[in-house]
Amino acid sequence: MEPLIHIDGVSKVFGAQPAIDSLSVVFEAGRLNGLVGPDGAGKTTLIRLLAGLLKPSAGRLRVAGFDPVAEPAGLRDVVAYMPQRFGLYEDLTVMENLVLYADIRGVVGTERRQTFERLLSFTDLARFSERLAGRLSGGMKQKLGLACALVKVPKVLLLDEPSVGVDPISRRELWRMAADLVGQGIGVIWSTAYLDEAERCDHVLLLNQGKSLFSGPPGDLTAEISGRSFLVRGLGSERRQVLQRALKHPSVIDGIVQGANLRLVLAEGAPPPTPAELGAPPTASLDPTPPRFEDAFVARLGKRQTGDSPYAAREALGTAGEVTVEAKGLTKRFGSFTAASEISFAIKGGEIFGLLGPNGAGKSTTFKMLCGLLKPSGGIARVSGFDLMSAASQARGRIGYMAQKFSLYGDLSVRQNLDFFAGIYGLAKGGVPVIAKMVEAFGLGPYIEVNAGALPLGFKQRLALACATMHDPAVLFLDEPTSGVDPLTRREFWGHINALVGRGVTVVVTTHFMDEAEYCDRIGLVYQGRLIAEGSPDRLKARSRTGACPDPTLEDAFIGLVESVERNGRGHDAT
Known part of the structure; x- marks a missing residue:
C-alpha cells in the first residue's frame, strides 16, 4: 500500500534560508504522528x-495519494488543517462557526444535521452551541477548532500545536479525541x-x-x-544553587528542577558526578532514573546548557522569608x-508561587487582581x-x-521598546546605562534596530523579560510566560528566573505546563x-x-484534585 504521506527530498527556502532542507520521511495511515523540534x-x-498552503522549492510530496501542487482540489477533500492560532470567527457562535465551515465544505441536508450532532x-460542545466563540475558554476554543476541521471527515488531520495554552484536563480530552480519530483510520500529524x-x-x-534528526x-x-x-534527591531549599553548579560540571549536559529534586542528563560515556562534586549537602544522593523522551530530545540536539544568567551576579533585591505578596479574602x-x-x-x-487551574477556573482573574x-x-x-486599592x-x-x-x-525596534519602558519606570535620566546593561546581558545587540514583532521567539522572550525587570522589581508576575x-x-528562561529568585525576588507564575x-x-x-489546594509540587x-497510580505526575495530581472537588464539593484544603 502507498503510505499516507510520502515526503521525498523536499526543501522549502525563504530568501536564502531553508526552512525545510532535503527532507525525506514517510507517515503511515491510522497512526498518531508527532512533529517536534526547537x-x-x-x-x-x-x-x-x-x-497545500505552500509550494516546495524542491522535491516531491504525496498526501493521501494527491500531489498538493498539481492536485489541490483533490487534496482539499481529504485533508483537514487546524492552525496554530485560533482561526475561527470570535463574533460568531459555536453553531454559526460550524454552519460556516459546513457551507464551505459542501456538507448539507441530512449529512449536515448528523455531522453537527456527532461533532x-x-x-462536548452541545451545551455551548449558542455561546460566542470569543467567549469560550482556551480548551473549548481548541475543541471548536477541531470540530470545524472535522466537518468533512478527512484522511489526514494536520494539527499545529493544538494544545498550546490549554489546561491539563482539556489536553487529555484533546488526546482522547485524537486517539478516537486514529482508531477510525485517520492519519493525525500533531x-x-x-x-x-x-x-x-x-x-x-x-x-x-529543517532537517530530520530522528524519525521513528x-x-x-x-x-x-x-x-x-x-x-539528585535530598537537596532541601538548595536545589536551584546546586542546579547552577551541576550545569557547569563536565559530565552534565542537561538539568532541570523537578519538584524537590534535580533531574540531570549526562554526556555519553561520562561518569556520574558525586553529590559533593555538585556542591550538594551531605543529605543528597544521586540516583538513576528512567529516561524520558525530553532527556533524549535535548541530548540529540546537542546544545549543552550553561545555567548562566545576567541576573546571577547582581545585588539582592528582596529579603528572603518576608511576606511580599498577600491575598486576603480576594473576590471578584x-x-x-x-x-x-x-x-x-x-x-x-x-519564593516561586504557581497559580494553576483549568481554563475559566478563576486563576487569571486572581492573578490580575494581584x-x-x-x-x-x-x-x-x-x-x-502596599495595598493595591489605596496605594496602587x-x-x-x-x-x-x-x-x-x-x-x-x-x-x-528593540531599542525603542527599551526606551519606552525606561520612561514608564522613571528611568529616563539614567535609562541609557540601564538599557545598555539589558542589551549586553541578553545579547540583544545584533537585533537592536530590528522591530520587536520580527524577532525570533527566543529573543522576543529575552526582550520581554528585560523590559519587565529593568527597574529591579521586588515581585515579578509571569502570565504563562513560556506557552x-x-x-x-x-x-x-527558567535559568534567568532561578537567578532572580536567588536575589530574593518573589515570582508569581501561571502556567498550563506541568x-x-x-x-x-x-x-x-x-x-x-x-x-482548592495549596502546597509544594511533591x-x-x-x-x-x-x-493504581503509585507515582503520580503533577498532571495526575492536578486532574485528581479537580475531580475530587467535582465528586465531593470540597473547598480549600491546604497541605
Missing part, C-alpha cells in the same frame, strides 16, 4: 506544505512543543533547522540514552457571576506591604509583569473560583498517590 525547526512550514457530542505529548505518539519526527517510535530515541538520567464579581471567591494566601521573598490589572470586588491584595502607584513600582502573549510594541515555547528556550510548575516552591490550585503529588 523554535524555527520548520514544523509549521512542513504542515503548511502538507496542507457536538464528540467535543505538532507540539510539549514533549510528554510526543511520548504518546506512535511515530515522531524530530526536526532541527519515540521509545527508540529514549532508549538511546538509557543509563544517563539521574535524580462580574455582574452576578463570581469569578474568584474568598481567595487567601501569602508568598515570601525568594498585579493591579483588575480591581477586586472584595478582600485585600498587597504587594511589598507605590505597589506597581515594585512589580514587574510579563504578559501571556507577546505584549511589547511589534512596530517599534508554546520549545524546551531549550524554556530552560534558558513540568514548568515543578519549578515552583508552592502551588495554589484554583477551581470554580476558589482555592505534596500535591503525594495526595494523589493511589494503588
